[in-house]
Amino acid sequence: MVLQFANNGDLCEYLKIKFSKLEWTNKLRMAREILDGLKFLHKNDIIHQDLVSVHDEKFDCRFWLIKRRDI
Numbered sequence: 016m017v018l019q020f021a022n023n024g025d026l027c028e029y030l031k032i033k034f035s036k037l038e039w040t041n042k043l044r045m046a047r048e049i050l051d052g053l054k055f056l057h058k059n060d061i062i063h064q065d066l067v068s069v070h071d072e073k074f075d076c077r078f079w080l081i082k083r084r085d086i
Contacts, residue, residue: 026045
């Protein structure tokens with residue numbers, strides 16, 4: 016997933032603007048979908064890097080897809 020190519024901006028920018036207005040059910044759904052995506056990557060030996068969220072009123076959404084693991 017390359018967030019900078021998402022329609023209408025990336026998830027980080029969306030959450031900066033909308034987080035306080037979102038219902039908790041939607042926040043939890045998004046978190047679950049992200050976790051499902053990470054589980055898929057791990058199951059298929061795809062290595063990712065830097066999935067980060069910072070807890071100081073800013074989001075740091077660095078997420079890099081590296082390569083399929085050769086092990």
